[in-house]
Amino acid sequence: MNLEQIAAKIRYTLCDVSxxxxxxxxxxxxxxxxxxTALYWQVLNVEPSTPSMPSRDYFLLGKGHAASALYTTLAYRGFYxxxxxxxxxxxxxxxxxxxxINSPKGVDTVSGSLGHALSLATGMALTCKxxxxxxxxxxxxxxxxxxxGTIWExxxxxxxxxxxxxxxxxxxxKLQGTGESCEIMHLEPLEEKWRAFGWHTIRLDGHDISAISDALKDAQSYDKPVCIIADTIKGKGISFMENDNNWHYRIPTQDEVEKAKQELGLK
Structure with missing residues (x-):
């Protein structure tokens, strides 16, 4: 099974579980x-049978409301x-x-209030260094x-x-719970901002698994932290959900789940 097929299965399961x-x-x-998908199949040093192995890489989810994406990825990766x-x-x-605090295997941190994961990761990364x-x-x-503000600190x-x-x-x-991100706060130019803060910065198509994998592997060669800005589409993969911010909260019907399954090319 190629990575695009894995991503399609994850997307369908997300819809069905929701x-x-x-x-x-x-x-x-x-x-x-x-x-x-790129992280867990191409980059991260993790082992589902030994999720707490000392040499593992760590993944911290900042946008905790997307927990279902992490749970589903871990399931298809073999953690449960x-x-x-x-x-x-x-x-x-x-x-x-x-x-x-009682999360399933493979989840490395709690993800409650937004903005804390990067702060946690900096402390953990410094300790290991x-x-x-x-x-x-x-x-x-x-x-x-x-x-x-904790992100920028x-x-x-x-x-x-x-x-x-x-x-x-x-x-x-480009969207958050109450509207378009750049209308709520002035985000752009993101590349220049992260670069000015001292990070090596990469911008790419957040739905090109090969490009994401290459960038993540390339990130290991720099002597500074790396920020990857992935341009994505909210609701990606299912036409009637894409760029529709109602799906920040909406629950799909079973008919909509079946339509999603067809669009994803799954039998």
């Missing part, structure tokens, strides 16, 4: 599916059965709407999350400490 469990944030999860995903958002389930460990740290943030800190073991990825889908 419909059956009545959990939201589908559009936000669909926009980062290709990024997660796909059927377990249908516990999402249910009473006493480890699959909380935002990853919590001091201890001369080879672990690498990857943080996925939403563009709306960049409204938070962490950005300055990471550059100041030359955290070459740290990569920040921005899922730049």
């Amino acid at each position: 419909s059956k469990t009545k959990t939201p944030h589908l559009g936000s999860s669909l926009s980062c599916t290709d990024i997660l 059965p796909v059927v377990d995903l249908y516990q999402h958002g249910q009473t006493d389930s480890v699959f909380e709407e935002h990853p919590g 001091i201890q001369k460990k080879t672990n690498r740290f990857y943080v996925l943030m939403g563009d709306g999350e960049l409204n938070e 962490a950005a300055m800190f990471a550059a100041g400490k030359q955290l070459s073991n740290l990569v920040a990825i921005i899922d730049f889908n």
Whole structure:
């Protein structure tokens, strides 16, 4: 199975789980599916049978409302059965709407309030650098999350400490819960901003799995932290969801799930 087929299966499962469990944030999860596929199948040093191995790489989800995308990616990567995903958002389930302290295997941090994951990662990356460990740290943030001041404090800190073991990825889908991101806060020019903060900056198509994989591998060659700005589409992969901000909260019907399945080319 190629990576595009894996991403299609993840997208279908996201829709089906959302419909059956009545959990939201589908559009936000669909926009980062290709990024997660590239990370977990091409880049991250992780082992599903030994999720806490000391030499592993760490993935920290900043946009915690896209937890279902992370849970589903981990399931297809082999951390637990796909059927377990249908516990999402249910009473006493480890699959909380935002990853919590009792998260399933493979989830490296809680993802409650936005803006904290990059700060956490900088501290973890610095610790490993001091201890001369080879672990690498990857943080996925939403563009709306960049409204938070802690992001920019962490950005300055990471550059100041030359955290070459740290990569920040921005899922730049141009939308957040209450509207268009650039109308709510002045985000652009993002490349120049991150570069001015001392990061090596890459901008690419956030749905080109090959390009994402190459950029993530290339990021290992720099002596400074790397920021990858991934231009994405909210609701990507399903035509009637794309760029429709209603899918930040809407739950698909089973008919809509079947239409999504057809569009994704799945039988």
